[in-house]
Amino acid sequence: MDLSTAIQQLFGxxxxxxxxxxxxxxxIGFLGLGIMYIGSSWPIIGDWKKDNPKAxxxxxIGLGFVIFASSxxxxxxxx
Numbered sequence: 001m002d003l004s005t006a007i008q009q010l011f012g013x014x015x016x017x018x019x020x021x022x023x024x025x026x027x028i029g030f031l032g033l034g035i036m037y038i039g040s041s042w043p044i045i046g047d048w049k050k051d052n053p054k055a056x057x058x059x060x061i062g063l064g065f066v067i068f069a070s071s072x073x074x075x076x077x078x079x
Contacts (some may be wrong), residue, residue: 018070019073
């Protein structure tokens, strides 16, 4: 196997891994965001939310990055 083939195979593996991980991370993020909003009436989550007022914003930025990254990896083709 020459270097070019090895590099193409490596990037293909990275692309496949990113396409598998990104939707899982997005689902976990959306569920976490829903729990933050719906569960804010529970004392533990409400207190945590008061201590971390920027948490929802940071989750949304992270989800935007995950969705953007998965879109980019879907557009990249190594042929």
